[in-house]
Amino acid sequence: MKKYMWLIIISVFVILISILVFLLYPRVRFDNRNVNLGEVYNPDVKVYNIFTDLSNRIRVSNNVDTSKLGSYDVKVEFKYFFINIKNKYAVEVVDKENPVINLVGSEIGRACPGKEYVEEGYTASDNYDGDLTDKVIIETGDNKIIYTVSDSSGNAFNTERKIEYIDEEAPTIKLSGNSTIYLYLGNNYQELGYSAIDNCDGDITDKVVSTGNVDTSNVGTYKITYTVTDSSNNTTSVERTIVVKKIVTQMTYGNGNVYLTFDDGPSERTREILDILDEEGVKATFFVCGANAYTKRAYDSGHTIALHSNTHNYSYIYANSNNFFEDLNAIDTKVFNVIGIHSKFTRFPGGSSNTISRRYHTGIMSYLTSEIENRGYTYFDWNVDSNDAGSDVYSSDNIYANVINHLSHNKTNIVLMHDSGGHSATVNALRNIIRTAKGYGYSFKAIDSSTPVIHHGVNN
Numbered sequence: 122m123k124k125y126m127w128l129i130i131i132s133v134f135v136i137l138i139s140i141l142v143f144l145l146y147p148r149v150r151f152d153n154r155n156v157n158l159g160e161v162y163n164p165d166v167k168v169y170n171i172f173t174d175l176s177n178r179i180r181v182s183n184n185v186d187t188s189k190l191g192s193y194d195v196k197v198e199f200k201y202f203f204i205n206i207k208n209k210y211a212v213e214v215v216d217k218e219n220p221v222i223n224l225v226g227s228e229i230g231r232a233c234p235g236k237e238y239v240e241e242g243y244t245a246s247d248n249y250d251g252d253l254t255d256k257v258i259i260e261t262g263d264n265k266i267i268y269t270v271s272d273s274s275g276n277a278f279n280t281e282r283k284i285e286y287i288d289e290e291a292p293t294i295k296l297s298g299n300s301t302i303y304l305y306l307g308n309n310y311q312e313l314g315y316s317a318i319d320n321c322d323g324d325i326t327d328k329v330v331s332t333g334n335v336d337t338s339n340v341g342t343y344k345i346t347y348t349v350t351d352s353s354n355n356t357t358s359v360e361r362t363i364v365v366k367k368i369v370t371q372m373t374y375g376n377g378n379v380y381l382t383f384d385d386g387p388s389e390r391t392r393e394i395l396d397i398l399d400e401e402g403v404k405a406t407f408f409v410c411g412a413n414a415y416t417k418r419a420y421d422s423g424h425t426i427a428l429h430s431n432t433h434n435y436s437y438i439y440a441n442s443n444n445f446f447e448d449l450n451a452i453d454t455k456v457f458n459v460i461g462i463h464s465k466f467t468r469f470p471g472g473s474s475n476t477i478s479r480r481y482h483t484g485i486m487s488y489l490t491s492e493i494e495n496r497g498y499t500y501f502d503w504n505v506d507s508n509d510a511g512s513d514v515y516s517s518d519n520i521y522a523n524v525i526n527h528l529s530h531n532k533t534n535i536v537l538m539h540d541s542g543g544h545s546a547t548v549n550a551l552r553n554i555i556r557t558a559k560g561y562g563y564s565f566k567a568i569d570s571s572t573p574v575i576h577h578g579v580n581n
């Protein structure tokens with residue numbers, strides 16, 4: 122009996138000790154095994170037994186780098202009496218943040234009726250993967266486009282753009298040539314052309330309807346209206362104004378002044394002419410074919426520099442209007458480079474009444490005489506011809522008589538002379554012309570914007 126007693130006592134004792142050890146044995150609790158990318162990581166490890174928190178006895182170390190996704194080790198060491206715990210735990214740095222898609226353009230896209238929406242663009246970026254634009258998947262839904270993207274951790278994002286199939290944009294009509302055209306009585310009005318472009322329909326030039334008419338037998342202002350409508354019923358109209366003017370052949374109109382004009386220079390004659398003009402205190406006008414120091418001297422002395430021609434080659438300048446204005450621009454540039462201004466006064470080689478241009482382009486003078494004014498120039502012909510053109514077979518006496526006999530106090534006297542090489546008879550006649558005309562009471566002027574314009578009739 123006694124023997125059993127001891128056995129029972131020992132058993133009870135062992136059981137009690139076991140219970141006590143069980144209760145006292147420290148337990149490790151490790152809560153945060155995941156950490157978000159970029160966040161600061163502090164391992165949350167606790168050790169405790171039934172009676173007390175023993176956390177101050179643990180040593181925790183880790184190599185967690187929260188800037189990189191992956192699995193890291195956290196080491197936990199703990200010593201307590203005879204108990205020695207060494208544990209290793211895995212901690213995951215995870216990315217839970219969704220990528221983002223930014224749409225270029227409006228959230229409501231526009232497409233032409235019956236056409237596909239033209240993607241305006243988008244970008245996708247992710248906190249970890251960076252630019253994901255080329256990973257975006259596009260699906261076309263009912264009146265919408267759906268954009269989806271996933272990052273390398275499987276976080277997905279989608280957005281959508283509503284599409285309206287509607288065209289509210291009117292087409293545009295572009296007129297060839299000026300929107301205001303000046304014509305003279307009897308000129309032909311020729312349509313210069315137009316084009317019409319629509320954002321949805323493309324080129325709809327053939328749908329343009331033009332209304333209105335031009336009566337070049339009557340002075341007046343006429344309008345041609347060009348109208349076009351696209352397939353969504355958006356309409357555009359533009360107008361062209363055609364001004365029909367009376368031909369101004371002001372051969373007898375004017376102020377009684379004398380405007381000496383010298384064509385085709387500069388040359389050595391120009392220097393001699395400038396000397397005489399200076400000595401006589403007279404201002405004149407030079408319609409030049411070039412520009413040099415004499416041109417500069419003339420301009421600085423108060424004479425007017427006007428444009429004549431760069432080539433003075435009839436077969437070139439009267440072949441077509443492009444050639445003509447290319448030539449005019451060339452002489453304009455030469456003059457500008459020497460005197461620093463763009464002259465707006467011109468004279469057609471051969472005059473606006475020339476017939477030689479018929480050989481090269483029928484009707485070109487009718488076009489050029491209005492187009493040159495459309496471009497802001499004023500052209501001058503002449504109504505007193507010294508007849509010095511050509512060669513020295515014309516004597517200075519003849520030149521003198523041609524001028525003096527045709528001056529009138531009742532008109533603006535625009536005198537045609539030449540200062541190109543060879544015109545020594547002109548130089549010889551000049552001083553007499555000036556002195557005689559002064560004796561008759563004439564004043565000499567250089568052409569300016571107040572000068573009455575003398576135009577010949579157009580013959581081509």
Ligand code: ZN
Nearest residue numbers: 384385470471
């Ligand atoms: Zn000339």
